[in-house]
Amino acid sequence: MDWRQLSKLKNTYSDTLPEHINPITKRVHTSFLLAATTTGRLASSDPNLQNIPIKSDDGKDIRKAFIAEKDHILISADYNQIEMRILADLADVKELKKAFKNNEDIHSLTASQIFDVDLKKVSEDQRRKAKAINFGIIYGISQYGLAKQINVSNFEAEEFLNAYFGKFPEIKVYMDETIKFCRKSGFVNNIFGRRSHFISINDKNYNVRNFQERAAINAPIQGSASEIMRLAMIRLSKKLKEQKIQNTKMLLQIHDELIFETPKNESKRISKIIIEEMTSVAKSDQHSFSIPLTVDINIGDNWGTLQ
Amino acid sequence: MSKIQKNDHFYLIDGSGYIFRAYYALPPLTRKSDGLPTGAVSGFCSMLFKLLEDSKSDSNLQKPTHFAVIFDSARKTFRNEIYNDYKANRAEAPDDLAPQFEYIRKSVLAFNLPSVELLNYEADDLIATYVNQILEKGARVTIVSSDKDLMQLYKKNVRIYDPMKNKFISEDDITKKFGVSSNQVIDVQSLAGDSSDNVPGVPGIGVKTAAELIKKYGTLEKLLDSADEIKQNKRRQTLIENKDKALVSKRLVTLKNDAPIDRNLDEFKLKEIDKDKLYKFLREMEFNRLLSSAISIYGEPDFLAIKDQNEIKEKKNSINKKEYYLINNIDEIDSWIKDAEEVGEVAVDTETSSLDPHQANLIGISLSSVLGKACYIPIGHKSEKCLDKNSVLKKLKPLLEDPSIKKIGQNIKFDFIVFFKHGIELNSIEDTMLMSYVLDAGRNRHNMDTLAEIHLDHKTITFKDLVGSGKKEIKFSEVNIEKAKDYAAEDADVTFRLYKKFKKSLQIEKISHIYEIFEKPMIKILAFMEIEGIKIDNKFLKxxxxxxxxxxxxxxxxxxxxxxxxxxxxxxxxxxxxxxxxxxxxxxxxx
Structure with a gap:
């Protein structure tokens, strides 16, 4: 409901953000929580910056309040479809991997597969539905959830999912294996070996169990994305130090996005370094991805214009 | 106290020289269980082992009665105060070497040998100082080092052994290298400079010319005094122009033989190998080959030594306040620092005026390096018992910044920011919250009270117990100082215990690498991001x-x-x- 979202935005952000301004530095110093999720993802508090709605214009308005200092500019660097890429790698999904390697539109490809139409003839509506399924898979959605999301009957949703798993059988295998492993061991591993525990995975209550199963499917995907971001941040901070770049600062991490502040005339050079370091994480001592990672860069005076 | 006797023979090992040799000469090696780099530690241990056994063998006529391994201080030294750029050309220790320093120091102790270092001084100065004292007592010294800077110490009753060339240095070697005898080495070095240490010297003068000049004039000072007599125009001019540089160089190259050392000579007395200690260390480091050569020389380990029993007892020791100390006098901190240096680990916790680290003032600091023992240093309480904040911070700064001593905290990012705001940048940090997170994400929360209850079966004093709640709530600075001590010392104690426990668990579970690679490096990065903050457009928000x-x-x-x-x-x-x-x-x- 609009009313609820608006009053929440007003209460938690536009009214209260100024209270977080430090009287000496005149800036807002958010606190990043390293140990608040089960997956390895960071959280933040005072203020929580990772909870501002992405899509709504009102959320965008809040972001506009985050600005660069004079003669400076903000750079946003965002991993493109990182979780789909991880799913493709983790579950070894041949079709998806091929598509990422060829830099194809992944949702159109999914649509053409499940609706059995030519890639060029995929309609907007079909693409939207495919996108919802893709994201639904990542978050372990049920056919009922999906039906609600894309406004179709439960029966139709089930058909879509069946078609989906028919075209990407590896994903179904991944989901089943993950749950099986979790039931036995109580935890799941992400690509890098971090564990997320799900202590109620064998709960008697169906709803509890179901909720944990979906979280268990999601954890390796979300967790691996977080690990990639961590490696990128470590690389970037090392690089900036090595190159003695002191006037560019890494300011925020919001899931797949990093925000930097840099002098205006440096933005091109810095953007290049950011892209270089963030994409190079695809190959590390810890894991080599079979598909490339790509990064979208946006530059602007405030965070709102960066999206 | 045993007296030093005339036929005593001291072996002083230049440990720092060994480290770099071990690091660069050997291929990188990592511990299998957790990926800790160990190449330099392994190389160092092999060299030390060989040296120790060779020196004790019957073919050596001058066997050691005393033995010590001496290291550079990790930070800048007094020489940087003389000359800012001293060793400025040296790169920082490589990333995979820095974490090994701690274990190298431990390896020396594992061989039951003293590991010696002193803040602000290089190993060479300590060696020079000890040599001086030993000779005064009439005993003899063998210096083990390949560093040419130690050649100035060559004199009667002092031998220098070059482990790289496997030979003793002779007066001839020194003359060949510097063109003068050992007592004039310093003067030649001051003139010629040293590019590897960034000692300036006099431009255009190399070792050969320097030796020629020193031979003619005797000392550097005499040469500088009579510089106008020199015939060659250019040489005369540079000598006159660079007089200061030459004198500064002399101060740089002259080893200090009166460093304020804190170890007695008789502490260096050679002790027998403690098999259990040595084997335990080698096993932990996973140096299997070294372990088997050690066993072949020293014999099988004694079954369940008394020490292990002690350890078992210690583990069962429940948490109590008996050994929580309030620091009443600033000098009492010294022994806690020494403990930390010896152990190489210290749990640190800050008590502050606010939960916002960016605005928090320090009220007190607690430390613990020995299981069950902790202290509390009050610096911001409204009480006469409080110590002067600046003096305490000044005293703790070297310890807190020392990269070879681990600082263990529970959510140490908070303490990092607080210390940073007080002019101290914590180095070498560990975090029990993150260790728990890597082990148990999804199982339980990772705050100290929860962790103490789950893992130590202990209910901690809560913050609320201390400050009360509602109308009666007081500030931490107003809390009774004895009560604050119990609370804060307990935090450090619990943190240290958790650390020991988690470290083992991470290894057993084989997930240390997640903690080392994905958690630890993030602490500082996020701390600096938080410190940086972001600008907000207030008007726009309105x-x-x-x-x-x-x-x-x-x-x-x-x-x-x-x-x-x-x-x-x-x-x-x-x-x-x-x-x-x-x-x-x-x-x-x-x-």
């Missing part, structure tokens, strides 16, 4: 709030128009009643 308010009112009006009466939309109950009872929209979707 207009935004107004805009939102208008929108909200507009929706409200529409809702009330539908419901035909006013109610509190924020209340789900009232909203529900309106929707189901008044409007009869039973199947309305939630948004």
């Amino acid at each position: 207009t935004l709030s107004l805009k939102f308010q208008k929108k909200i009112e507009k929706i409200q009006k529409e809702v009330f128009k539908l419901s035909k009466k006013k109610f509190n939309i924020a209340s789900p109950k009232q909203l529900g009643e309106i929707i189901y009872n008044d409007l009869k929209i039973a199947n309305l979707k939630k948004n």
Whole structure:
């Protein structure tokens, strides 16, 4: 409901953000929580910056309040479809991997597969539905959830999912294996070996169990994305130090996005370094991805214009 | 105290020289269980082992009675105060070497040998100082080092052994290298400079010319005094122009033989190998080959030594306040620092005036390096017992910044920011919260009270117990200092215990690498991001709030128009009643 979202935005952000301004530095110093999720993802508090709605214009308005200092500019660097890429790698999904390697539109490809139409003839509506399924898979959605999301009957949703798993059988295998492993061991591993525990995975209550199963499917995907971001941040901070770049600062991490502040005339050079370091994480001592990672860069005076 | 005797023979090992040799000469190696780099530690241990056994063998006629391994201080030394750029050309220790320093120091102790270092001084100065003292007692010395800078110490009753060339240095070697005898080495070095240490010297003068000049004039000072007599125009001119540089260089190259050393010579007395200690260390480091060669020389380990039993007892020791100490006098801190240096680990906890580290003032600091023993240093309490904050911080700064001593905290990012705001940058940090997170994400929360209860079966004193709540709540600075001590010391004690426990668990579970690679490096990065902050457009937010308010009112009006009466939309109950009872929209979707 609009009313609820608006009053929440007003209460938690536009009214209260100024209270977080430090009287000496005149800036807002958010606190990043390293140990608040089960997956390895960071959280933040005072203020929580990772909870501002992405899509709504009102959320965008809040972001506009985050600005660069004079003669400076903000750079946003965002991993493109990182979780789909991880799913493709983790579950070894041949079709998806091929598509990422060829830099194809992944949702159109999914649509053409499940609706059995030519890639060029995929309609907007079909693409939207495919996108919802893709994201639904990542978050372990049920056919009922999906039906609600894309406004179709439960029966139709089930058909879509069946078609989906028919075209990407590896994903179904991944989901089943993950749950099986979790039931036995109580935890799941992400690509890098971090564990997320799900202590109620064998709960008697169906709803509890179901909720944990979906979280268990999601954890390796979300967790691996977080690990990639961590490696990128470590690389970037090392690089900036090595190159003695002191006037560019890494300011925020919001899931797949990093925000930097840099002098205006440096933005091109810095953007290049950011892209270089963030994409190079695809190959590390810890894991080599079979598909490339790509990064979208946006530059602007405030965070709102960066999206 | 045993007296030093005339036929005593001291072996002083230049440990720092060995480290770099071990690091660069050997291929990198990592511990299998957790990926810790160990190449330099392994190389160092092999060299030390060989040296120790060779020196004790019957073919050596001058066997050691005393033995010590001496290291550079990790930070800048007094030489940087003389000359800012001293060793400025040296790169920082490589990333995979720095974490090994701690273990190298431990390896020396594992061989039951003293590991010696002193803040602000290089190993060479300590060696020079000890040599001086040993000779005064009439005993003899063997210096083990390949560093040419130690050649100035060559004299009667002092031998220098070059482990790289496997030979003793002779007066001939020194003359070959410097063109003068050992007592003039310093003067030649001052003139010629040293590019590897960034000692300036006099431009254009190399070792050969320097030796020629020193031979003619005797000392550097005499040469500088008579510089106008020199025939060659250019040489005369540079000597006169660079007089200061030469004198500064002399101060740089001259080893200090009166460093304020804190170890007695008789502490260096060679002790027998403690098999259990040595084998335990080698096993932990996973140096299997070294372990088997050690066993072949020293014999099988004694079954369940007394020490292990002690350790078992220690583990069972429950948490109590018996060994929590309040620091009443600033000098009492010294022994706690020494403990930390010896152990190489110290749990640190800060008590502050605020939960916001960016605005928090330090009220007190607690430390623990020995299981069950902890201290509390009060610096911001409203009490006479409080110590002077600046002096305490000055005293702790070297320890807190020392990269070879681990600082263990529970959510140490907070303490990092607090210390940073007080001019101290914590180095080499560990975090029990993150260790727990890597081990048990999803199983339990990772705050100290929870962790103490789960892992140590102990209920900690809570913050609320201390400051009360509601109207009676007081500030931490107003808490009775004895009570604050029990609370803060317990935090450090618990943190240290958790650390020991988690470290083992991470290894057993084979997930140390997650902690080392994905958690630890993030602490500082995030701390600096938080310290940096981001600018907010206050004016814009005010207009935004107004805009939102208008929108909200507009929706409200529409809702009330539908419901035909006013109610509190924020209340789900009232909203529900309106929707189901008044409007009869039973199947309305939630948004």
